[in-house]
Amino acid sequence: MNAVSTSPVPAPPARLEAVGVTVRFGGLVALNKVDLRIPPGSMVGLVGPNGAGKSTLFAVLSGLLRPNEGRVLMGGGDVTRATPQARARRGLSRTFQRPELFSGLTVREHLVLGDRVRHSGDRIWRDLLTGGGFRRPSKEEDERVDRLLEALHLGGLQHREAAGLSLGAGRLVEVARALAVEPEVLLLDEPSSGLDMRETEELAATLRRVVEERGLSLLLVEHDVDLVLGMCDTVNVLDFGAMIRSGTPEEIRSDPAVRAAYLGEEPAPRDAEAKRDEEDA
Numbered sequence: 001m002n003a004v005s006t007s008p009v010p011a012p013p014a015r016l017e018a019v020g021v022t023v024r025f026g027g028l029v030a031l032n033k034v035d036l037r038i039p040p041g042s043m044v045g046l047v048g049p050n051g052a053g054k055s056t057l058f059a060v061l062s063g064l065l066r067p068n069e070g071r072v073l074m075g076g077g078d079v080t081r082a083t084p085q086a087r088a089r090r091g092l093s094r095t096f097q098r099p100e101l102f103s104g105l106t107v108r109e110h111l112v113l114g115d116r117v118r119h120s121g122d123r124i125w126r127d128l129l130t131g132g133g134f135r136r137p138s139k140e141e142d143e144r145v146d147r148l149l150e151a152l153h154l155g156g157l158q159h160r161e162a163a164g165l166s167l168g169a170g171r172l173v174e175v176a177r178a179l180a181v182e183p184e185v186l187l188l189d190e191p192s193s194g195l196d197m198r199e200t201e202e203l204a205a206t207l208r209r210v211v212e213e214r215g216l217s218l219l220l221v222e223h224d225v226d227l228v229l230g231m232c233d234t235v236n237v238l239d240f241g242a243m244i245r246s247g248t249p250e251e252i253r254s255d256p257a258v259r260a261a262y263l264g265e266e267p268a269p270r271d272a273e274a275k276r277d278e279e280d281a
């Protein structure tokens with residue numbers, strides 16, 4: 001009888017991964033041997049209280065900060081020493097906490113620029129530097145931008161200048177521009193900051209739809225824990241530079257330490273009772 005191999009099928013490499021990342025600022029350990037995986041087609045959340053190390057990890061993943069120890073991988077390849085531009089060429093895109101839009105350009109023009117970063121490479125800079133200005137978009141560029149405007153429900157604002165947009169609309173434009181680069185993995189830095197509840201819900205619904213339609217992976221770094229628990233497949237919790245929990249929203253929600261520390265809840269009744277018994281004893 002032939003032996004049947006039962007070796008498990010290896011998991012596909014993560015789109016983006018931090019392995020054993022340590023960052024020190026002088027004597028302060030901002031990140032201590034932190035691991036984080038963003039698998040293909042998944043929505044991953046990163047939460048933690050102020051000063052936990054979220055922005056530092058975001059900077060390490062996006063290439064703005066080199067870790068003292070550990071590695072950053074994209075699709076299994078080591079990009080620890082790669083610049084943000086080199087990571088962008090490998091499929092990484094990001095948004096900023098405060099939308100970084102060009103005030104004189106319309107919404108549509110922002111998306112054309114993003115599209116050109118992806119499809120025209122250096123040409124975009126040559127046009128700007130040699131006074132070529134903003135070339136008329138080609139038919140293909142227009143079609144790709146139309147699809148994106150439709151996906152993010154931004155068609156009604158396409159001819160408005162970025163300067164006059166509300167914060168909520170500005171954030172959507174930033175997300176749309178980041179998507180115009182056709183990334184494999186998108187890092188979102190506090191996307192709900194400054195938005196009201198309705199705008200946050202709309203943004204969450206849009207992100208969910210776009211992830212499903214485009215099959216991209218997403219990392220959401222957020223103060224709004226409910227938003228992260230409501231939309232992500234996996235949630236990672238940082239505390240004082242250590243990754244204390246990674247799991248599904250249900251696992252994170254029901255973890256007593258996480259609940260007590262991050263969701264602002266009292267310890268579970270069972271724990272509270274045990275504590276009272278201890279005090280009585």
Ligand SMILES: Nc1ncnc2c1ncn2[C@@H]1O[C@H](COP(=O)(O)OP(=O)(O)OP(=O)(O)O)[C@@H](O)[C@H]1O
Nearest residue numbers: 025028029030048049050051052053054055056057
């Ligand atoms: N450039 C720096 N130099 C020195 N210390 C820094 C620097 N950047 C961050 N830190 C420190 O590193 C720790 C982690 O900071 P970080 O900004 O990554 O946390 P965070 O979770 O993003 O916080 P917040 O939610 O308030 O933005 C903090 O103690 C912070 O003061």
